[in-house]
Amino acid sequence: MADSDVKALTDNIETPTFESTAFTKPPPLGEATVALVTTASLHHGDQEDFTPTDIGYRVLDGSRRDYQTGHWSPNFDAVGFAYDMNTVLPLDRLDELAASGVIGKVSEHHLSYSGNQFDLTGVRMDSGPAGAKWLKDQGVDIVLFTPI
Numbered sequence: 001m002a003d004s005d006v007k008a009l010t011d012n013i014e015t016p017t018f019e020s021t022a023f024t025k026p027p028p029l030g031e032a033t034v035a036l037v038t039t040a041s042l043h044h045g046d047q048e049d050f051t052p053t054d055i056g057y058r059v060l061d062g063s064r065r066d067y068q069t070g071h072w073s074p075n076f077d078a079v080g081f082a083y084d085m086n087t088v089l090p091l092d093r094l095d096e097l098a099a100s101g102v103i104g105k106v107s108e109h110h111l112s113y114s115g116n117q118f119d120l121t122g123v124r125m126d127s128g129p130a131g132a133k134w135l136k137d138q139g140v141d142i143v144l145f146t147p148i
């Protein structure tokens with residue numbers, strides 16, 4: 001399926017509007033704990049892969065580098081990820097920012113969702129808020145999203 005076909009399928013999807021939005025003021029960037037959240041369907045080999053309608057998330061151990069992608073969309077080119085995982089999950093770049101003092105520290109854990117979903121209601125209403133709460137409970141101040 002070409003990108004133009006996918007765009008045509010989503011042309012009539014109404015963008016949600018919210019009466020109020022949540023906002024918190026994080027600590028200064030140089031003191032903040034930063035986590036990554038990706039929609040590249042990443043998981044470790046010992047974790048369950050994503051299924052086509054899986055709206056859950058996988059907790060990624062930031063100390064490991066054995067990430068696998070379960071992204072099943074024909075529109076996803078995995079060559080960049082195979083060559084350098086930082087194209088999808090820029091942990092090495094975050095480590096560099098922490099080492100230079102730009103950010104306080106890199107979270108020990110990160111989250112991955114399967115972004116190739118046609119109905120995101122479950123993510124928006126259930127697993128998205130659950131993942132955000134989990135990260136907050138882990139002491140994460142700022143999240144960098146890498147949508148795929």
